[in-house]
Amino acid sequence: MTADPTSDSASEATSGSPADAVRIALAQLEVEADAVESNRRRAIEAVGRAADRGADIVCLPELFTVGYFAFDAYESAAEPLEGETFGVLADAAARHEIAVLGGSIVEDLAATSAPTPAASGLANTSALFDATGERRLVYRKHHLFGYDSAESDLLVPGEAVDVCELAGFTVGVTTCYDLRFPELYRDLVDQGATLVLVPSAWPYPRVEHWRTLSRTRAIENQCYVATINGAGSFDDATLLGRSTVYDPWGTTLASTGDEPDLVLADLDPGRVDRVRETFPALADRRR
8 A cells, every 4th residue: 555655645554443443653754864854854744644644653764863874974963862853752742642663863872861781882772652752662773784784883782672561552662674583572572562663774675575574573473563664765775665564463454665655554452362362373382
């Protein structure tokens, strides 16, 4: 399902939803290299558009402020957890009464006042805010990409794997390359995760990897998985978009192409338990 990103329409799957459905919006933003102010402005505008469409949660892509492939700009774009980007997103969440997953930013760990796993260095950090603007979850990307990428040289990996309760779901967050490491998702399921949000900056040509890994994580863990990719081109890479919501059977609920878009889907908070009861594969795990 694809919509014209210049209109007020969006890729949407909302028919036949239960009364307690939670509407999720994936903001597939155009991300410009080293254009923090304009990228941040687009993110704030997307929060408002998602709220106008009745979304309860809106999610942004990985490193949406600086652009994943703008490695030379990581240091200049770095900011603390309490910095401007997450500050304005928390304000937007409270103003629009919508939960916001702040994609991820380059975090300056030394400047962050809250305790961090490393005393210094830069991290690829996501933050989830509830509809009052309260920060509920922080996730620092665990698996740093080394193939044809400077990420593993420039950043330090995260250590904590946490979940939080939000809108009837137990929510976990992973980031992009993490999709290739299923044990991380088992850790989240062991903590009760029923919805995993995956901000990403996944490029061409690995379209089938993007689709297959994301769907597999949903199927094998019997949970909702929402993958939020960016749009746009860099010097040596083009993001493939295709932000998608998968249900606990691995069925695609809503998706889009590679242009900027807003993907909407209604999630049933009780569906994960029903699927796990109907087909109790997780109960058959041998550890």
